[in-house]
Amino acid sequence: MTLAELGVGKTAIIASIGGEGALRHRLLEMGLTPRTMVTVRKIAPFGDPIELHLRGYALTIRNEEAAKIEVVEAVS
């Protein structure tokens, strides 16, 4: 499952980051690395982008990118 499919309020563990180039690099640098726990907090009013919570801060990325991040939903 990807981060884009996770749904608001759900938490998951990142398995892998897809995509390439500058964008992928930036995602990794912002802390979206494998084994990191990430929560989807909100979807923007027009349906895109989404707000994430990870490593103690809030980050926003577009659905297009979220769809490239493979996650495993955490059992709460």
Added chain:
Amino acid sequence: MLIALVGNQNSGKTTLFNQLTGSNQHVGNFPGITVEKKEGSIKKHKELIVVDLPGIYSLSPYTSEEVVTRNFIIQEKPDVILNIVDATNIERNLYLSLQLMQLQTPMVIALNMMDEVKSSGNSIDLINLENELGVPVAPISASKNEGIADLITRIKKTGEEKILPKKIDCCVGEVHKAIHSLTHLIEDHALAAGIPPRFAATKLVEGDELIVASLKLNENEIDIVGHIVKEMETELGTDREAALADSRYSYIEAICEKTVFSENQTKEQIRSVKIDALLTHKYLALPIFLLIMLVIFSLTFGTVGHFLSSLFTQGINFATSFVDNALSQTNVSTWMHSLIVNGIFAGIGSVLSFMPLILLLFFFLSLLEDTGYMARVAFVMDRLLRKIGLSGRSFVPMLIGFGCSVPAIMATRTLSSERDRKMTIILTPFMSCSARLPVYALFCAALFPKYAALVMITLYLMGIAVAILSGLLLKNTAFKGKPIPFVMELPAYRMPSPKSVLFHMWDKGKDFVKRAFTIIFIATIVIWFLRNLDWTFNMTSDPQNSILASIGSFIAPIFKPLGFGDWRAATAIITGLTAKEAIISTFTVLMNTSDTQALISALGTLFTPLSAFAFLTFILLYTPCAAAIAATKREIGSLRGTLFAIGYQTGTAYIVALIVFQVGRLFI
């Protein structure tokens, strides 16, 4: 001693810079690019010079901000790197710190927002953190001005004794092995290029093209690098970029586990979630945003703005009439008298008339920025702007464009990508600014008395439509390259410090006067000369004989296909470049009319409704005014870019007005 201030966006870097330097700052650009460079000496320590480098998250080669930062440190060799770290978001902030530590430059970490950490009942073991990192760590609260004196002492000590960061192995296992082998392989090349070998080796493992190029490796060596990296990737079962990011973060996590005790979210973070429940709410976000903008606009262009403007106008009128009277007393020749009063003072007046607007708008804009709301606007609006190749960040500058293009263009400074910034600067003037409104009103009264509202709305919508089409066009042509990824932090909401808001406002006002003064001033004086002299360089009382009128006549045929080939319309278009109000005054003078009513009936004979609409279309779309050109030049940073913007806008105006007139003719 030269100190490089480096840190993430939203880490309080600007606040710290202001606390350190006070008003001893100097703002400029890094050569060749539009990345701002601020410099200043520390209060009571004149010998300590701080350079405020752009807010960045990493030292990768993908943005000009990051490249500028690492080139500055590698080439200018500052005595100390002052790395500001947000203690409430320490893991991600340390990601940059680890890379800075490899640059072999003495370094001090200022751990900011310690007040928020403490007040939430969390704590950080500073001594242990300092030991683990091998870099001096000074706890501060930049907004409350706490810990600054101690920070300065540590910077001085570190710089004077040239204490280098401890060499730490943040990477273990295969990554470490790869970096280690590469360090040996490229050491000579790195030293020759003046790049710290371990930093270079790490960046090679990461696949940094710029470092590969500056090391000047031979083919054989490049092969070996590729081989070593390949081996590492196979062993780890992951790629080079993920491997490095992962090992840096793992290292940081291990340190934080031992030193950072944050059981609770900070009060600011909890508060932010509550505020966002409202401000980025699915249905309320948009109405609230529009309401906020409405309040800002009505204050800036309404009550408060009017009051300040009239103060400025009274001041300049008083000075003008004083000088006017004083000159009348002396025997100064009439032309000199007119030049001073109608040229020079009118020029100063038009520069100053922008001031209240700029000060007020930037007061509000820095409130929006410093509270953290601007990032939310970008979050909400991103979807709308993405289609034209921009991100949500461009929304506010474009909206400001409906008020005045000058502050709108200046507001693009906060956009983090150079490409987005340039595109926004070119598109913003298509938003019909408030100075064009009187021109529309005049023409509507003359030619469309019954349909005034419809004509005006059509013009506004046409501006927006042209901006959208231009965005699509530019995205696929001049600005083809990849847009910078929209991966943006949503910082916690914070109370803005009055000091930094006022500072920002003052900065922008000063900047505008400094940059715009010359260009507007020269433009006004040149127009004065052209308007008042004939080709024998004698003063002429008949405006028809002026140089300006003959230039107008000369270029008038160009506008014939657009339906307004009259020399007076062409002349008004030229004078309109100083300011849009000048269009009306030019018509008044050239049509020999004494009052507005007479002008309205005169325009009714000069234009047909169709040619008038084509004329208004041209006025809507062509380069707004000298002040906007000055702002464009400042923000785009190059003459070429500025000429491109002017050419693009004027070309678009010509083509669209041509279409309006020629297509319109088929129906009328």
